[in-house]
Amino acid sequence: MTSDTTTGPRTVLVTGAAGGLGRTFAEAFARRGDVVVIADIDRAGAERAASELSAGGLTVVGTGVDVTDAASTATLAALAAASGTGGIDVVINNAAIYATLTRSPFEDIDEAEWDRVMAVNLKGPWLVARACSPVLNGGARIVNISSATVMSGSAQWAHYVASKAGVIGLTRVLAKELGPRGITVNAVAPGFTLTEASHSLIADAESYGIERGSIKRPIQPDDIVGAVLFLASPDAAFVTGQTLVVDGGRQFL
Template identity: 40%
Template sequence: MSEPAGSLAGRRVLITGGTRGIGRATALACARRGARLVLCYAHDEAAADLFAAELKDAGGGPHRVVRADVTDQAGVRHLAGICRDELGGLDAVVNNVGVDGRAALEEMTPQEWDRVLDLDLTAAFLVSRETLGLLSPGASVVHIGASAALRGRPHSAHYAAAKSALVGLTRTLAREVGDRGIRVNVIAPGVIVTETDPGPPPPVADLIKQMTALRRLGTPADVAGAVVYLVGDESRYVSGSILHVDGGI
């Protein structure tokens, strides 16, 4: 008997930055559909422990929440080892870790450039490279990009460069692993309001809403729904694509 549409029962999924914002919403959405998860976080152990308890009640599982620095090769190898030892492999990788940054180019320091590129691009490279050997035939890799990077955004050259580079990484990797049936796609969210990022100030938020076809800002659940689609069988012939989740901005 085939699984119902949208089911992720038994799927083994790694989500980086999986305890807050888009990662948190994605983890809950996958768990409720029956997936088994490994999540990683960077700093807040207390918050991670609380979320691990919440995740246990969401379904799927068993799940594992671990601390890992995904900008560090050794940290990524440790994370991949956990996926291998506890899940026996992976059916999906969601490269969600990222950070925003604001600085005019003429004032941007090399340290600030490196910080943003490490988290928004290098982490996806390291995690993708280290987990390729764990991916099952027909697996899915999802990168979380940004719609602003495709349009450009003042005072965000490092952010836009990193998120734009994810598109090139996605299209290239899709061709490299397509003969194994592995799909690679990137999601380009618009302005997303999370528990840690309330979004732009009201006048700017109102302007963005007026520029958006759906007349609202996005939520983590909006992006999580797109991730579930790309991880599941409904997107089995979708690869190398950019999925815009920006309300029609």
């Protein structure tokens, strides 16, 4: 049995999906027949990704959003709800500031950068969930992208790690509050994954972290997709408030 047994297309919203992991998630949902809305602060990038995927016969819409802006997330929720068969079935909260961050000791982190990270990485998923809540269909799924770095506590990255830890707390609260509607909310915590962003962050990205892993190879975006598809599927209907670490066994909870 596969983990993804849904029949019929769903409406799936993926934030921060102009490239990287978000685009990989968007393509995976689209390939299973879903109507996918790609939203990114890089509007041109989102539209380009959508047109490339659409050219391959998939149903993908690209649009702009700033997840830190309530009005922008409200517009996005309305657009997504009108893009498929009515309402939203799956929300993937993936947008974040990640590779462009300065790594510095906690005493030296720029206060404005701290606030910006919290706004995008933590307030963003809250605003997107809040905007989508009225148009979430029964049995809908929210999957929030956290990070395995929360479990290891990477030095010189206090703002990023704290924001992604906050995502896990938010996930648990949303699970409690949306559970009565049959909606599940879970987090996926990827280990260091080879996206374009990761390559720009670390020079030896191909070998980074491999020695700590149980599976001795780099993590590719496709390695993360299965966990996201599973948590968005009917098979995961009784799994909520959980965080699934996908890092090839680099650490154990």
